[in-house]
Amino acid sequence: MGLFSSKPAEKKGDMVYAWTTDAAIEKKAECGGAVTSLLKYALENKIVDAVVAIKRGQDIYDAVPVLIKDPKDLVNTAGSLHCGTLNTAKMVAKYLDGAKTMKIGMTVKGCDLMALQELAKRKKIDMDRLLLIGVNCGGTVAPVMARKMITEKYGVDPDKVHKEEIDKGQFIIEYEGGHKGISIDELEEEGFGRRSNCRRCLYKVPRQADLACGNWGVIGDKAGKATFVEVCSDKGADLLSRAVKAGALKTEAPNPKGIEIRGKVEGAMLKLGEKWRKKDFDALGKDLWGSIQKETSRCIKCYSCIENCPVCFPVEESLKAKQYMVKPGEVPPNPMFHMRRFAHISDSCVNCGQCEELCAMDIPLAKFSHAIRAEGDATFQPKLGKSAYSN
Numbered sequence: 001m002g003l004f005s006s007k008p009a010e011k012k013g014d015m016v017y018a019w020t021t022d023a024a025i026e027k028k029a030e031c032g033g034a035v036t037s038l039l040k041y042a043l044e045n046k047i048v049d050a051v052v053a054i055k056r057g058q059d060i061y062d063a064v065p066v067l068i069k070d071p072k073d074l075v076n077t078a079g080s081l082h083c084g085t086l087n088t089a090k091m092v093a094k095y096l097d098g099a100k101t102m103k104i105g106m107t108v109k110g111c112d113l114m115a116l117q118e119l120a121k122r123k124k125i126d127m128d129r130l131l132l133i134g135v136n137c138g139g140t141v142a143p144v145m146a147r148k149m150i151t152e153k154y155g156v157d158p159d160k161v162h163k164e165e166i167d168k169g170q171f172i173i174e175y176e177g178g179h180k181g182i183s184i185d186e187l188e189e190e191g192f193g194r195r196s197n198c199r200r201c202l203y204k205v206p207r208q209a210d211l212a213c214g215n216w217g218v219i220g221d222k223a224g225k226a227t228f229v230e231v232c233s234d235k236g237a238d239l240l241s242r243a244v245k246a247g248a249l250k251t252e253a254p255n256p257k258g259i260e261i262r263g264k265v266e267g268a269m270l271k272l273g274e275k276w277r278k279k280d281f282d283a284l285g286k287d288l289w290g291s292i293q294k295e296t297s298r299c300i301k302c303y304s305c306i307e308n309c310p311v312c313f314p315v316e317e318s319l320k321a322k323q324y325m326v327k328p329g330e331v332p333p334n335p336m337f338h339m340r341r342f343a344h345i346s347d348s349c350v351n352c353g354q355c356e357e358l359c360a361m362d363i364p365l366a367k368f369s370h371a372i373r374a375e376g377d378a379t380f381q382p383k384l385g386k387s388a389y390s391n
């Protein structure tokens, strides 16, 4: 038992330090293992039929989405993969029938959550059948960038790295023979670091999930050993209370100083996001359409940006015929290919970065659609009101 009360959280708005009682999860978990234990409890007790989470593939740069039905397999998904740039929302819509035929527990970052909400608006997802365990997110580093950065800036062979973590503003690697951390600010000053959409992201604590879990604010004897859990819905409160009652997790009230620190760190991250927005958008603002034209002129029309955008669902028939947007056969495509795509998705762009990440030609697509969305929001917010989340 810790310094503070051990009363479990039971209602929306509560915050707790939580940690697993499962030794195998404790060993693999990022901090307290609360996320994995909660999902395991939900699966064991048939609160959900399956879980969508992420597990490590070949190496630390390879994050693989998995559908889990056997609770004992969940331990394989414990731990955070900061080079895991994927977004799982479209996967649920495309391959899991939008959760209409099964109840799904999911780990979600802010951008997974926003994408799910956009898909729900398009009736592609049934949000009532999802149990969402949110993870705070300071950002992800694209695998190719991570390898380049580790080689050039850390002077380490990326294949020798067996663990990475982000702690106290540093990207830290562990490799055969040592470990090294460099501040993310320094990395980003030199053109390394997080994906550009992550730098601009303003959704750090996913409070529209059922629970929001992270490490910010865990201090004292529980630092690194507990997960900071914020209860964001009645569903989340119920899950946490039941899991604690069943002995899957232990909790204690957070250190008030920890809550204060967590608030400050979140505030600092939001300021940093605003700074990056200003930098990126100001540079583009001088000639947004000219930049779009110049950059997209190397497009090979592979359709990856369309197929991987979580908010884009082209009409099935045209998708099969690869005829959507403009007539086929032209490379680079007619500029209307991109104009129509931006017109079609930019009002609901969640800045997840999938288009840019997966573009065969490294076109900064997310920056363009995010800039258009931000401009639209700034113009129409006085009339329509601020959206429920800031993206």
Ligand code: FAD
Binding pocket: 028, 029, 030, 031, 032, 033, 034, 035, 036, 037, 053, 054, 055, 063, 077, 078, 079, 080, 081, 082, 083, 084, 085, 086, 107, 108, 109, 135, 136, 137, 138, 139, 140, 166, 213, 214, 215, 216, 227, 228
């Ligand atoms: P565990 O029990 O270890 O479970 C971790 C869960 O995360 C698993 O379900 C796993 O599937 C999932 N996961 C792993 N990688 C990814 C990924 N790339 N995308 C989606 N899900 C994934 N917390 C903070 O307080 N501040 C931060 O800045 C911060 N940045 C983060 C950045 C990333 C990319 C991720 C994935 C997490 C981040 N977190 C951050 C959350 C933190 O690392 C822990 O996930 C959280 O504290 C829960 O810890 P745990 O021990 O309970 O999780």
Ligand code: SF4
Binding pocket: 109, 110, 111, 112, 137, 138, 139, 140, 197, 198, 199, 201, 202, 203, 351, 352, 353
């Ligand atoms: Fe995390 Fe935001 Fe980047 Fe998504 S866009 S991975 S929530 S920082």
Ligand code: SF4
Binding pocket: 298, 299, 300, 301, 302, 303, 304, 305, 306, 355, 358, 359, 360, 361, 362, 363, 365
């Ligand atoms: Fe063109 Fe890139 Fe989209 Fe492929 S992913 S169609 S190359 S913009």
